Structure formats: structure tokens, C-alpha cells
Amino acid sequence: MPKYEVYLCTMSKNFGHYVSAFCDTSQRKIFLRGNLSKKSIVQSLAHEMVHAKLWRIRNETHGKLFLKELRRIRKLGAPLSPYDVDIAEGYEPPALNKRNLKSAIRDALYEERLPKRAIPKYLEREFSEPIQIIGQRYDIRKMVEEI
Numbered sequence: 001m002p003k004y005e006v007y008l009c010t011m012s013k014n015f016g017h018y019v020s021a022f023c024d025t026s027q028r029k030i031f032l033r034g035n036l037s038k039k040s041i042v043q044s045l046a047h048e049m050v051h052a053k054l055w056r057i058r059n060e061t062h063g064k065l066f067l068k069e070l071r072r073i074r075k076l077g078a079p080l081s082p083y084d085v086d087i088a089e090g091y092e093p094p095a096l097n098k099r100n101l102k103s104a105i106r107d108a109l110y111e112e113r114l115p116k117r118a119i120p121k122y123l124e125r126e127f128s129e130p131i132q133i134i135g136q137r138y139d140i141r142k143m144v145e146e147i
């Protein structure tokens with residue numbers, strides 16, 4: 001991901017009524033409205049960073065790849081706005097089966113480079129099921145060791 005400058009704007013009249021932030025990919029700058037709560041600023045920054053990451057992909061504003069990335073960072077615990085959480089959750093979780101579980105564990109360990117202790121939380125988010133339910137059907141610890 002390219003380096004971006006982030007501006008917290010106290011003079012926010014250029015933002016329009018409903019826009020809390022925007023990402024200028026040609027200048028590599030992210031502008032955040034300074035008169036929001038700290039929480040909203042962080043949530044807006046997370047959203048704009050997704051735009052920054054996907055800047056090379058044409059016509060990808062809030063499309064499939066955007067949703068995929070929102071969902072990926074949500075699994076990692078990124079602070080998303082309730083609106084972005086809704087969008088991310090609208091994305092169907094994969095079926096809970098051994099093959100998908102192994103693939104998710106592999107992603108957690110090798111793509112996201114999460115420690116083993118973070119895997120239950122990751123699987124909960126990935127499959128939208130409490131880990132107790134997943135653990136009743138599958139021996140997660142054993143699966144982690146087998147990978």
C-alpha cells in the first residue's frame with residue numbers, strides 16, 4: 001500500500017453535508033472531518049484506508065472487493081462504523097465445514113499472520129458463529145496442529 005498523508009480538517013466546509021471523510025488517491029491524501037467524535041474519525045479513517053488500498057482497481061468504489069476488504073479487516077478487529085459493519089455482514093459467511101475451516105485457519109496463520117490464540121475469534125467472525133458452536137462440531141485445536 002502506498003504512503004498516504006492524513007489530514008484532520010478543522011475547516012470542514014468543503015466536505016458537504018454527509019461526507020465525513022474522503023480519499024484522494026491521485027494526491028495520496030486522506031481528509032478527515034475534524035469536528036467528528038474520536039471514534040468516528042478512527043472509523044472513517046479505516047474506511048478511507050480501504051479506498052487507498054484498492055486505488056489501482058478501476059470502478060471499485062464500494063463494490064465486491066471493497067466489501068471483501070471490509071470483511072477482512074473486520075475479522076482482524078478493525079474499528080468499523082456501524083454502517084460499514086452492516087455492509088460487511090451482508091456478505092454471506094462461508095458454509096461451516098471441515099474444508100472451509102481448514103482454509104480459514106490457514107488464512108489466519110499465513111495470510112493474516114495471527115497467533116494461534118487469536119484463531120477462535122477469527123473463526124467466529126469468519127463463520128458468524130460462536131466458537132462454542134464451532135467447537136462442538138469440530139476439534140479446532142487438532143485442526144490447527146494439522147496445518
Ligand SMILES: [Zn+2]
Nearest residue numbers: 047051061062
Ligand atoms: Zn467510501
